[in-house]
Amino acid sequence: MLDSLARLGRSGLGALERLGRAHLMLAGILQGLPSLLVRPGLLVAQVYNVGVLSVLIVAVSGLFVGMVLALQGYYVLSQFGAEQSLGVMVAASLVRELGPVVTALLVAGRAGSALTAEIGLMKATEQLSGLEMMAVDPVKRILTPRFFGGLLSMPLLAAMFSAVGVLGGYFVGVGLLGVDDGVFWSQMQAKIDLHEDVYNGVIKSVVFGAAVTWIALFQGYDAVPTSEGVSRATTRTVVSGALAVLGLDFVLTALMFGD
Amino acid sequence: MSRMRTMEILVGAFMAGGFVALFFLAMKVSNLSAETIGEGYPLAARFDNVGSLKVRAPVTMAGVRIGRVQSIRFDKTRYEAVVTLNIGKQYNTIPIDTFASIYTQGLLGEQYIGLSPGGSEEFLHSGDELTHTQSALVLEQLIGQYMFKKAGEDAAK
Numbered sequence: 001m002l003d004s005l006a007r008l009g010r011s012g013l014g015a016l017e018r019l020g021r022a023h024l025m026l027a028g029i030l031q032g033l034p035s036l037l038v039r040p041g042l043l044v045a046q047v048y049n050v051g052v053l054s055v056l057i058v059a060v061s062g063l064f065v066g067m068v069l070a071l072q073g074y075y076v077l078s079q080f081g082a083e084q085s086l087g088v089m090v091a092a093s094l095v096r097e098l099g100p101v102v103t104a105l106l107v108a109g110r111a112g113s114a115l116t117a118e119i120g121l122m123k124a125t126e127q128l129s130g131l132e133m134m135a136v137d138p139v140k141r142i143l144t145p146r147f148f149g150g151l152l153s154m155p156l157l158a159a160m161f162s163a164v165g166v167l168g169g170y171f172v173g174v175g176l177l178g179v180d181d182g183v184f185w186s187q188m189q190a191k192i193d194l195h196e197d198v199y200n201g202v203i204k205s206v207v208f209g210a211a212v213t214w215i216a217l218f219q220g221y222d223a224v225p226t227s228e229g230v231s232r233a234t235t236r237t238v239v240s241g242a243l244a245v246l247g248l249d250f251v252l253t254a255l256m257f258g259d
Numbered sequence: 260m261s262r263m264r265t266m267e268i269l270v271g272a273f274m275a276g277g278f279v280a281l282f283f284l285a286m287k288v289s290n291l292s293a294e295t296i297g298e299g300y301p302l303a304a305r306f307d308n309v310g311s312l313k314v315r316a317p318v319t320m321a322g323v324r325i326g327r328v329q330s331i332r333f334d335k336t337r338y339e340a341v342v343t344l345n346i347g348k349q350y351n352t353i354p355i356d357t358f359a360s361i362y363t364q365g366l367l368g369e370q371y372i373g374l375s376p377g378g379s380e381e382f383l384h385s386g387d388e389l390t391h392t393q394s395a396l397v398l399e400q401l402i403g404q405y406m407f408k409k410a411g412e413d414a415a416k
Contacts, residue, residue, distance in 0.1 A: 041263070048266045052273045091288045156277025163280035166288055185287070193315075194289040202281070 022218045025139060029217070032137070032144030042141075046149025050111040050213070054157055057110055058103055062161035065098055066090060066168030073169075074177050086179050087188035090169035091162075095192065095201045096257070099162035101249050104208035107154060108241035112216035115146055116237040119220030120230035128221075143217050150216075154209025155202050162201065200256045207252060208245050215241045299326055299345040300385035304359045304372070309340040310395025312361055312370045318344050320374045325350045328372065344372065344389075354379040355387070361395035370395060 036043060073089045119142065122128050128138040166188075173179040192198070216237045223233035309331060318326035326346035334341050346353070356377030363370050374389075383389070 044267055044270050047270045047273065051277075052269045055273060055276070095284060095288065153273075156274060156280070159277055159280035159284060162288075163283045166284075188288055189290050192289040194285055198281075198284050198289050201284075 018222065021222060022214070025143065025218055025221060026214060028137075028139035029144045029147045032140030033148070035140055036144050036148060042145035043149055043152075046145045047153055049114070050107065050146075050150045051153030051157060054107055054110050054153070055160065057106055058157045058161050059164050061102060061106060062094075062099075062164035063168040065102060065161075066094060066165030066170075067172045069093060069098075069165070070169035070172035070177070074173065074179070083177075083179050084183045084187055085191075086173045086177075087166075087169070087184035088191040090173065091166050091188045091192050092197060094162040094165040094169075095197050097249070097253070099158045099165065100201055100204040100208055101245060103158040103161045103205065104154065104212055104245040105242055107150070107157065107209070108212045108216070108245065109238055111150065111153075112212050112237045112241050113234045115150075115213065115216040116220035116223070116234045117230060119143070119146075119217060120223035120225070120233050123221065123223060124225040124227070124230055126225075139221075143221065146217060147210075147213050150213030151206065151209045154212070155205040158201065158205035158208075196257075200252075203256075204249065204252050207248060211244045211248055212241045215244060299347045300351070301329060302344045302346055302353075302383055302385075302387055302389060304342050304344060304389040304392050305334070305337070305339045306342060306359075306361065306392050306394050307339060308394040308397065309342060310361055310363075310370055310397055312342065312372070312395060316369065317371045318346065318374065319371060320350070320353075320376065325374075342372070351382065353383045355381045355383050356391060357383065357389055358391040358393070359389045360393040363396070 069090045070086060073086055074083060077083050077085055077089065119128075122138075122142065128142070131138045131141060170184060174181050174184055219233040219237045219240075220230075223229045312328065312331060314328055314331060316328045317324045318328060326344050329343040329345040331340060331342050333339075344359075353374065354377040356379045358375040358377065360373050360375070361370055362373045377391070
């Protein structure tokens with residue numbers, strides 16, 4: 001009886017401790033920003049890892065998501081005789097929700113897992129300790145450029161996703177289903193608001209980018225330094241990254257569009 | 260060194276692509292390209308009832324958008340709604356006896372303010388008030404009036 005109570009207490013304290021370590025790590029990462037600005041080459045390499053290498057999967061997913069949205073949206077809208085609103089529907093759902101959310105999920109799977117595995121292996125092979133031996137702070141040297149690389153790449157990737165998705169919706173809606181070309185764009189421009197929709201989508205993707213890279217870095221930095229520990233940490237990155245994105249999305253949507 | 264250079268070029272292309280996508284969303288998808296009004300001057304209008312008029316709703320004259328609703332507030336001494344309109348500064352020849360009405364786009368669409376110009380030779384200036392206004396039509400009131408009238412006719416027979 002007392003044993004199980006003690007186990008519960010231990011796991012609760014352990015969770016709090018991890019949370020505390022995660023925030024200390026984040027504070028260390030943010031403190032590393034000035035030294036990162038002195039060496040922007042490190043950031044370029046990480047934008048390449050997170051951003052450039054994710055462009056293909058993000059663009060292809062965006063294209064297909066936009067095309068499917070147009071097909072399904074047309075089916076429902078044509079029942080009300082509102083096919084003209086197809087452009088609005090496709091653009092609003094992409095810019096507000098699907099762009100930031102699906103891109104964040106893809107980045108968590110594509111780049112987040114790679115970050116965790118990289119840092120976990122650096123820890124397992126004692127490269128991080130080696131850096132400390134040389135009086136180099138591994139948080140500032142290794143984690144800070146990766147964090148800001150993810151933070152910078154996410155909004156750009158999400159914008160690409162939405163833009164390609166709108167074009168995919170255009171090809172299916174106008175090319176395949178015969179919605180009028182001019183109506184598709186003019187309705188979209190009349191109903192999609194730059195501040196309300198586009199800016200809020202960008203804010204969302206910045207928040208998701210911070211959350212996904214923070215989780216990925218922490219899981220790698222906090223991994224048990226064995227091959228099994230690294231593989232578990234990689235799994236946890238994808239699972240908790242995806243859950244964090246979906247949970248944050250609800251909170252942000254309620255704050256932005258909830259009234 | 261050449262690997263670093265390729266990487267830099269690819270990152271540059273990526274960032275340019277991202278900004279092009281953002282630009283596309285701003286110009287082609289959202290209403291930025293329609294925001295040609297730019298700087299404007301405020302006009303006030305008092306309504307008994309603004310219905311479901313929203314801030315940023317269009318202000319039109321002859322069906323062409325010439326401004327936006329800037330703010331809606333309640334005047335607690337006169338029990339009226341005070342709507343501030345932001346009119347594009349190139350439209351500076353609005354007669355002082357202009358009539359402002361709240362219309363609905365389509366049957367169930369959004370509400371907007373339509374201005375019908377009067378015949379006066381004097382023009383409204385920044386901060387002036389439109390004196391001739393017509394409130395929003397509330398569908399329930401219309402139906403209520405119709406039912407009431409119908410019942411009255413039936414009773415008279």
